[in-house]
Amino acid sequence: MTWSESQPLPWHAALHHLQREARPHALASVVGTAGSTPREPGAKMVITAEAVYDTLGGGTFEFQVIAAAREALERGDGGPHLEAFPLGGRSGQCCGGYVHVLIEVFGGADMCVALFGAGHVGQALVGLLAPLPWRVLWFDSRADAFPAGSESQPRLSCRRVETGPEGPDIEAAVASLPAGSHALVMTHDHGEDRQLVDALLKRGDCASIGLIGSDSKWASFQRRLRDAGHDQATLDARVRCPIGIPGAKGKRPYEIAVAVVAELLTLKPATDQDDRRGVSPETLRDAFSAPNPRDAAS
Incomplete structure (x- = not known):
């Protein structure tokens, strides 16, 4: 069967097809949560300019993730970046939790x-x-x-x-x-x-x-x-x-x-050789540094 963007595929099947065809798309992954949130870390969704595959829980939060991914695709951004979603403040959702989403942009065919x-x-x-x-x-x-x-x-x-x-x-x-x-x-x-x-x-x-x-x-x-x-x-x-x-x-x-x-x-067009690409080292350091037990006790 020929695959098309109208098929309701799970994220991993859509990712496989889009990668295979070198078509522009973004992978959005929940990488951190706090409080009450729609989905758990590890939840993923694939977004193209025309379609969305799978879900991060729906609601305004998901619409904002889709919009952020499509804006990055339209700009031609490459690589990953982190987006923070305070569900009460940014997304206006009553659950009031906090979600970090990693958005990875794949620009499609090089040539x-x-x-x-x-x-x-x-x-x-x-x-x-x-x-x-x-x-x-x-x-x-x-x-x-x-x-x-x-x-x-x-x-x-x-x-x-x-x-x-x-x-x-x-x-x-x-x-x-x-x-x-x-x-x-x-x-x-x-x-x-x-x-x-x-x-x-x-x-x-x-x-x-x-x-x-x-x-x-x-x-x-x-x-x-x-x-x-x-x-x-x-x-x-x-x-x-x-x-x-x-x-x-x-x-x-x-x-x-x-x-x-x-x-x-x-x-072949030259790629960006900037030494600082994707998620900044400072953000990664803060995200993955283990808290000091003494600080937590105080």
């Missing part, structure tokens, strides 16, 4: 890769990308081009390029891409490859464009692309051909695929 071509190199690439938290949109204009069972791979979407009397609808396929995609062009047809590069350049918001082929193929393409209105400076700056990390050797499909994935890793 989106648009792969045009389901040939030998494309198939090797998809296998190498499978363990990575990247979303992959796989296109081909040929019937039955995708290997059986491809759609079962996490984060992979196989998309047939519609073909009409004038050939494949390249413009529609390119228009369907999310902004900031890393496009890789390696179809079975040089004409399709050239049309794709032309459409991708005209779109203008791809994070990168890679074209499989030799220096002579790229030289031929450049002449046609300049005739189509693209200046040489744009071609030099926006298109990589041949693709693959510099210095890589080998012409086997798997060897080329390894070089391409290594090159994509160099294009």
Whole structure:
């Protein structure tokens, strides 16, 4: 059965599916309570922009947790942070207890890769990308081009390029891409490859464009692309051909695929390197320091 966000799953099942698909979500966990509270430490709930799975007890307190999680998702926050909920003061609930909730935000896929071509190199690439938290949109204009069972791979979407009397609808396929995609062009047809590069350049918001082929193929393409209105400076700056990390050797499909994935890793956005991320050390120290028995006795 295909999973969707409308299913009433327990938090652990929803977390598994969302992690597997690299979709943005937050995990809210009750980590400390005092007094009368709706749920005990260890209670968990998963929140996305559209859905909620499981419960921390309901009421205004739960609505506030959901709102805090969705605000963090919308801001693109990463990692965990603690939220304090005095149920009488902040949440207006008559039980009057106190709850600390750890909200862990998972931002979804690190990158989106648009792969045009389901040939030998494309198939090797998809296998190498499978363990990575990247979303992959796989296109081909040929019937039955995708290997059986491809759609079962996490984060992979196989998309047939519609073909009409004038050939494949390249413009529609390119228009369907999310902004900031890393496009890789390696179809079975040089004409399709050239049309794709032309459409991708005209779109203008791809994070990168890679074209499989030799220096002579790229030289031929450049002449046609300049005739189509693209200046040489744009071609030099926006298109990589041949693709693959510099210095890589080998012409086997798997060897080329390894070089391409290594090159994509160099294009991956840098992560925040701030030494102080997530819950502050001071907060953790105060939360987990054992009280002095002499202080309690006094």
